[in-house]
Amino acid sequence: MTNPFININEGSGILVGNLSSLGGAFIPDNLPHREEEISQMSRLLGSLMRNTRPSNIMVYGRTGTGKTSTTRYVVKMLTEATRGSVMVSYINCQIYDSQYSILITLVNFFSRSEEEHIPLSGWPMDRIYAELVRRMQESGKFLLIILDEIDKLVAKGGSDSLYVILKLADDTSAPCSSIIGITNNTSFTESLDARVRSRLNQESLLFPPYDANELKDILAYRTNGLLKEGVLEESAMNLCAAIGAREHGDARKALDLLRIAIDISVRDSKEKVTEVEVISARDRLEVDILRESIRSLPLHSKILLLSCVVTQEMGQRPTLTGEIFENYCNICAELGYQSLSSRRIGDMLSDLDDTGLISSKIQSMGRYGRSRLIQLAENGELLKKYLLEEDALSSFRGRKLGRQVRFKIGDEESTG
Ligand SMILES: Nc1ncnc2c1ncn2[C@@H]1O[C@H](COP(=O)(O)OP(=O)(O)O)[C@@H](O)[C@H]1O
Ligand SMILES: [Mg+2]
Structure with missing residues (x-):
C-alpha cells in the first residue's frame, strides 16, 4: 500500500503560508476598519x-x-x-x-x-x-x-x-x-x-458590524501571502464576505468559511479556491456548529430538546410546554433518568431559547391564562440525529411516549 500520509502532506500545493493564521488564536498586526x-x-x-x-x-x-x-x-x-x-x-x-x-x-x-x-x-x-x-x-x-x-x-x-x-x-x-x-x-x-x-x-x-466591503478588505488582508498567486478567486472571497455580512457583520464567520474552503481545496488537490468550496465550507460549518452546540448541552437539556423534537413530530406546532414536559418525563423514564421539576424545565427551556436551538413565545389562552409555545429553530430530523448520537440518549426508542403517539399510530392503522 502507498503511504496515505504522503498524499495528505502534498495536498494540492496551493498553500504558501500556514492556514492556522486564519484561526481565532492568531492576533494580526493590523485591524483594517477598526x-x-x-x-x-x-x-x-x-x-x-x-x-x-x-x-x-x-x-x-x-x-x-x-x-x-x-x-x-x-x-x-x-x-x-x-x-x-x-x-x-x-x-x-x-x-x-x-x-x-x-x-x-x-x-x-x-x-x-x-x-x-x-x-x-x-x-x-x-x-x-x-x-x-x-x-x-x-x-x-x-x-x-x-x-x-x-x-x-x-x-x-x-x-x-x-x-x-x-x-x-x-x-x-x-x-x-x-x-x-x-x-x-x-x-x-x-x-x-x-x-x-x-x-x-x-x-x-x-x-458596529462590518459590511461586506469591509469584510472583503479584512479577508484580503488576512490571506495576503497565504496562497499562491491567482489561486483564490475573487468571487469566493466575495461570497465569504457576503455571508459574514449577513450574519450581523461577523469577521470570524467570514474567516472560518474561507479557512475551511481553502482547506477543502488543498485536500481535494484543487488548483483554485472557488465559490463551490465556500458553499461546501458553509454546509460543513453549520453542521459542526449545530453538532457542537448539542454536544455541549447538559444532560437534561439534551433530553428536553429531544422531547421538543418528538413532541413537534407528533402533532401541532408550535408546541405547548405542558406536552413537552410530559414527554420529557416519559423519555427520562424510558432511559432510566430521574426527571427534574417542571419549574427547572421551564428555566431550561429559556436556556435552550438563548442558545437559539428553539424559539419560544408567550401566548394568551384567554381565560386559561398564558402559555408558552415552543418551536424548533432547526430542522427536527437533524436535531434528532445528533441527539441520538449522544451516548446518554442513544438507547431512546420512544417506547413510553404520551398518548398522542399511540393515537397517531392508531390513526395510521385505521386509514391504512
Ligand atoms: N478588522 C479586522 N482585521 C482583521 N481581522 C479581524 C478584524 N476584526 C476581526 N478580525 C478577526 O475576526 C475574528 C473575530 O474577531 P474577535 O475580535 O474575536 O471578535 P469579537 O470579540 O467581537 O467576537 C478574529 O479571528 C479576528 O482576528
Ligand atoms: Mg470576543
Whole structure:
C-alpha cells in the first residue's frame, strides 16, 4: 500500500503560508476598519501615560466585530508604551465565571513563582481581596483588568458578581486599577442594578458590524501571502464576505468559511479556491456548529430538546410546554433518568431559547391564562440525529411516549 500520509502532506500545493493564521488564536498586526475604535480606546486609556486612572470602559458589539482582537491590540501597544508600569490581566468570563475565581486569578497573576500561587479553594473572599491589594501595592503597578464575555459572569452570579471587582477599582486605600468589560450583548447593562451599571459603564464603545466591503478588505488582508498567486478567486472571497455580512457583520464567520474552503481545496488537490468550496465550507460549518452546540448541552437539556423534537413530530406546532414536559418525563423514564421539576424545565427551556436551538413565545389562552409555545429553530430530523448520537440518549426508542403517539399510530392503522 502507498503511504496515505504522503498524499495528505502534498495536498494540492496551493498553500504558501500556514492556514492556522486564519484561526481565532492568531492576533494580526493590523485591524483594517477598526482605526476609529483603536483611536477611541487609546484616547480613553491615554491618561495612563500621565499616571492617571482611566475610566472603566464597556465595549459592546455583535460577535465577530473585532472587540476582543481590538482590545488586545490596544493594550499590547499600551504595555509597550508604558514600559512595564501597567499590568494587563485578560480574563475570559466564560472560563472564570465567578468573582471568586477571578480574584484568585488576579492574585496569582502577581505571583512571581509557582510557590506564591494561592489555592483555588479554601480562602475566604476577604482574605483573597486583602492579598490582592497587598500584592498590587508591593508591585507598584497599575492593574488593567479585561473581563471578556462579562455577561457570562453576570448571567451566573447577577450584579453582585461584579461588586468586589468594581470595589477594587474604587477603593481609595487600594492601588489603582480599571476595568474593560467586553460583551456581545448590547442590552447587557440593562440587567445590572443602577449602582453597578454607572460604575462599570463610565465610558462605552460600540463596535458596529462590518459590511461586506469591509469584510472583503479584512479577508484580503488576512490571506495576503497565504496562497499562491491567482489561486483564490475573487468571487469566493466575495461570497465569504457576503455571508459574514449577513450574519450581523461577523469577521470570524467570514474567516472560518474561507479557512475551511481553502482547506477543502488543498485536500481535494484543487488548483483554485472557488465559490463551490465556500458553499461546501458553509454546509460543513453549520453542521459542526449545530453538532457542537448539542454536544455541549447538559444532560437534561439534551433530553428536553429531544422531547421538543418528538413532541413537534407528533402533532401541532408550535408546541405547548405542558406536552413537552410530559414527554420529557416519559423519555427520562424510558432511559432510566430521574426527571427534574417542571419549574427547572421551564428555566431550561429559556436556556435552550438563548442558545437559539428553539424559539419560544408567550401566548394568551384567554381565560386559561398564558402559555408558552415552543418551536424548533432547526430542522427536527437533524436535531434528532445528533441527539441520538449522544451516548446518554442513544438507547431512546420512544417506547413510553404520551398518548398522542399511540393515537397517531392508531390513526395510521385505521386509514391504512
Ligand atoms: N478588522 C479586522 N482585521 C482583521 N481581522 C479581524 C478584524 N476584526 C476581526 N478580525 C478577526 O475576526 C475574528 C473575530 O474577531 P474577535 O475580535 O474575536 O471578535 P469579537 O470579540 O467581537 O467576537 C478574529 O479571528 C479576528 O482576528
Ligand atoms: Mg470576543
